[in-house]
Amino acid sequence: MITGNTRLFGIVADPVDQVRTPQVLNRLFEQRGHDAVLVPFHVGADGLPRIFEAFRQIRNLGGFIVTVPHKVEALALCDEIEDAARAIGAVNTIRREPDGRLVGGMFDGIGFVAGLKARGHDPAGRRVLLLGAGGAAAAIAHALALAGVGSLTIANRTLSKAREMAERIAASAPGVRVEAGVADPSGYDMVVNATSLGMRPDDPLPLDVATLSSGTLVAEIIMKPEMTALLGQAQARGCPVHLGRHMLEEQAALMAGFMAGGPGASR
Amino acid sequence: MITGNTRLFGIVADPVDQVRTPQVLNRLFEQRGHDAVLVPFHVGADGLPRIFEAFRQIRNLGGFIVTVPHKVEALALCDEIEDAARAIGAVNTIRREPDGRLVGGMFDGIGFVAGLKARGHDPAGRRVLLLGAGGAAAAIAHALALAGVGSLTIANRTLSKAREMAERIAASAPGVRVEAGVADPSGYDMVVNATSLGMRPDDPLPLDVATLSSGTLVAEIIMKPEMTALLGQAQARGCPVHLGRHMLEEQAALMAGFMAGGPGASR
Numbered sequence: 001m002i003t004g005n006t007r008l009f010g011i012v013a014d015p016v017d018q019v020r021t022p023q024v025l026n027r028l029f030e031q032r033g034h035d036a037v038l039v040p041f042h043v044g045a046d047g048l049p050r051i052f053e054a055f056r057q058i059r060n061l062g063g064f065i066v067t068v069p070h071k072v073e074a075l076a077l078c079d080e081i082e083d084a085a086r087a088i089g090a091v092n093t094i095r096r097e098p099d100g101r102l103v104g105g106m107f108d109g110i111g112f113v114a115g116l117k118a119r120g121h122d123p124a125g126r127r128v129l130l131l132g133a134g135g136a137a138a139a140i141a142h143a144l145a146l147a148g149v150g151s152l153t154i155a156n157r158t159l160s161k162a163r164e165m166a167e168r169i170a171a172s173a174p175g176v177r178v179e180a181g182v183a184d185p186s187g188y189d190m191v192v193n194a195t196s197l198g199m200r201p202d203d204p205l206p207l208d209v210a211t212l213s214s215g216t217l218v219a220e221i222i223m224k225p226e227m228t229a230l231l232g233q234a235q236a237r238g239c240p241v242h243l244g245r246h247m248l249e250e251q252a253a254l255m256a257g258f259m260a261g262g263p264g265a266s267r
Numbered sequence: 268m269i270t271g272n273t274r275l276f277g278i279v280a281d282p283v284d285q286v287r288t289p290q291v292l293n294r295l296f297e298q299r300g301h302d303a304v305l306v307p308f309h310v311g312a313d314g315l316p317r318i319f320e321a322f323r324q325i326r327n328l329g330g331f332i333v334t335v336p337h338k339v340e341a342l343a344l345c346d347e348i349e350d351a352a353r354a355i356g357a358v359n360t361i362r363r364e365p366d367g368r369l370v371g372g373m374f375d376g377i378g379f380v381a382g383l384k385a386r387g388h389d390p391a392g393r394r395v396l397l398l399g400a401g402g403a404a405a406a407i408a409h410a411l412a413l414a415g416v417g418s419l420t421i422a423n424r425t426l427s428k429a430r431e432m433a434e435r436i437a438a439s440a441p442g443v444r445v446e447a448g449v450a451d452p453s454g455y456d457m458v459v460n461a462t463s464l465g466m467r468p469d470d471p472l473p474l475d476v477a478t479l480s481s482g483t484l485v486a487e488i489i490m491k492p493e494m495t496a497l498l499g500q501a502q503a504r505g506c507p508v509h510l511g512r513h514m515l516e517e518q519a520a521l522m523a524g525f526m527a528g529g530p531g532a533s534r
Binding site for chain 2: 001002003004005006008011013014015016017018019020022023026037038039040041042043044046047050051053054055056057058059060061
């Protein structure tokens with residue numbers, strides 16, 4: 001039951017209809033007996049600065065999640081940034097302090113790695129191919145490197161973006177082999193799609209599935225559809241698959257804790 | 268169940284904890300099977316312009332209610348104003364058009380009059396003393412004049428504000444006697460408290476209850492506490508009383524219809 005006392009949380013995205021954060025975080029609030037609600041805000045890139053300006057003024061706002069396409073631009077709009085988020089170059093969770101300051105953290109990466117581990121896929125020592133070089137990809141690369149992968153290759157349509165990201169991640173995880181490469185999964189233990197390809201029915205596949213061998217784990221971060229074309233075709237070729245929702249399931253409590261004013265636990 | 272598809276509505280107020288609009292409108296949405304939710308936004312006067320700027324950008328926002336202390340200031344921030352709201356000089360309900368334009372309407376007055384009628388207190392022909400000259404008072408004065416009261420006297424701490432309001436209302440309801448006066452209920456059939464006095468436990472009474480005679484109806488628009496000190500003392504003197512919540516009960520459907528894009532029915 002929402003009343004005038006209810007603490008407000010949000011998720012800002014464009015599009016927004018595919019997000020599952022409201023369901024997951026509202027269930028968490030209910031389980032914990034918090035008088036809080038998380039609602040969707042459909043806002044395009046042009047509108048983002050004004051949203052940040054306004055959200056500083058909303059005194060019952062605890063914080064908000066940002067997702068596609070805002071994770072990189074949102075970083076510059078925060079008043080304070082957690083160290084890990086700064087290293088990643090993106091934020092996905094923003095806490096509003098009582099004085100209105102907005103503090104950004106990034107939980108996609110640790111959420112994704114926690115999701116892998118929860119499903120029995122510890123990435124330590126594995127050879128990983130990561131597709132994409134946006135905000136979510138950077139967070140996942142950062143967390144995979146810290147989780148001790150054997151090697152990490154970042155493939156992206158614009159190769160220069162993959163190179164920049166590989167250099168940044170390598171600098172923050174000395175001793176891990178991180179490099180830019182092409183979207184060919186041959187010889188990898190794990191492929192992670194961190195592009196947005198797969199959200200729309202007519203999207204092309206992010207790689208040529210004919211090159212997938214049956215031992216390679218194929219992981220998504222897309223939540224809707226749950227079974228993307230990539231996952232469906234990988235499964236048909238005998239590959240184990242890992243759903244996008246596991247990333248959110250594992251990071252929900254981390255995001256809620258951060259927005260509630262807990263210690264800055266993002267990395 | 269709130270999802271990424273849920274249409275967003277709000278109430279903007281300071282303070283906000285006393286509002287009952289979330290309960291009333293969310294129940295209405297549920298009864299009608301609308302995938303919509305109304306949440307509180309606690310925003311002070313300083314923050315209001317930035318809220319309007321941001322709300323234009325939120326594509327899934329259907330509209331929002333504004334209440335104390337924003338009803339007058341919000342009028343100037345809208346892109347378009349219903350005729351009645353302009354005559355009243357205040358808005359309480361704002362619809363967001365698909366292109367982001369914000370259209371303001373005012374439903375306090377017709378909600379209040381509908382609430383009176385629903386409880387058997389038709390104001391037609393009655394001598395009414397109205398306390399207060401803010402946005403809600405102006406709306407109530409306008410609707411009472413259109414409902415054909417016998418006479419309307421407006422009392423306010425700052426008498427000049429009461430005089431200005433009386434002139435404005437008289438101009439929009441020719442043939443009804445509207446004037447400024449003092450907060451003495453002797454000789455009136457009905458007294459309406461449209462000041463904010465009574466929201467806080469240590470507020471002074473808006474009039475001297477010793478001057479109330481037992482036949483005078485005493486009406487509130489304050490929702491919390493439901494039984495204000497004024498109503499309690501009036502009841503103890505044998506006066507019939509009329510609760511603040513009746514105004515909201517009757518106007519909820521009007522506000523929801525206006526925000527959903529229905530015809531501009533405010534007056």
